[in-house]
């Protein structure tokens with residue numbers, strides 16, 4: 230479950246309220262917000278009232294409140310039954326509250342909230358050239374993944390985007406379990422039928438004999454709202470147990486519950 234109110238450093242994230250309309254309208258007349266986001270332009274009080282009523286397609290929206298409205302942060306694709314990998318985040322901070330770390334603090338709070346709710350990827354994108362937003366994303370642990378040409382329509386013109394995201398996936402180490410060696414694998418390295426499962430996993434290994442090196446199945450760790458499921462695909466029980474111990478030592482909430490069938 231995603232909470233309506235979140236604490237963050239020097240601010241609180243709280244639901245939108247009709248009385249926020251004035252401050253939102255004042256912030257959104259700022260030329261930087263008009264330049265870097267897709268809010269209506271020119272921005273009127275009625276646009277703010279409409280945004281508060283409809284959330285403009287966002288599934289969850291929080292006001293960044295630091296003794297008054299300082300900004301807004303919202304996420305999409307979080308209404309699905311299962312925490313999926315396709316959430317997207319967007320934010321702005323009012324001109325009077327910038328440069329105090331509020332966007333970064335808010336993004337970290339939302340990131341942690343989505344992660345604990347089981348989401349595995351938070352997508353992020355900005356118009357190419359939005360260095361302040363890139364900096365915020367990087368400070369919150371998002372990785373910049375590339376530059377997509379002419380992929381956004383901004384005020385009627387096709388413009389380039391810089392894209393990135395945060396994933397729950399960890400740097401996965403090699404593990405040894407008795408005669409088995411577990412070597413990290415990516416989706417492109419596994420048989421086609423396993424690729425969807427591995428691409429949404431937080432960790433995946435191939436189990437090989439430590440001597441001789443022939444493959445003996447795969448171990449895949451996937452997060453759902455019940456916790457982290459560690460599954461062996463034709464892998465020896467000893468290898469699955471070693472992966473489970475490793476993830477528990479990393480503080481992951483490993484669960485014995487079966488993975489919901491639609492997940493694989």
Ligand SMILES: CC(C)(COP(=O)(O)OP(=O)(O)OC[C@H]1O[C@@H](n2cnc3c(N)ncnc32)[C@H](O)[C@@H]1OP(=O)(O)O)[C@@H](O)C(=O)NCCC(=O)NCCS
Pocket residue numbers: 261262265266319320321322323326327328329330331332333334354355356359360361362364365
């Ligand atoms: C981007 C934005 C949300 C940042 O809000 P903020 O609360 O000032 O952000 P923070 O204080 O957490 O961090 C801002 C960082 O960007 C840096 N920065 C600010 N302007 C910059 C610029 N023009 N070029 C490069 N870096 C810049 C700051 O120095 C700071 O980094 P630092 O901590 O390493 O010094 C705010 O400027 C904004 O609302 N801009 C217009 C709307 C927008 O771009 N929204 C994002 C759409 S993807």
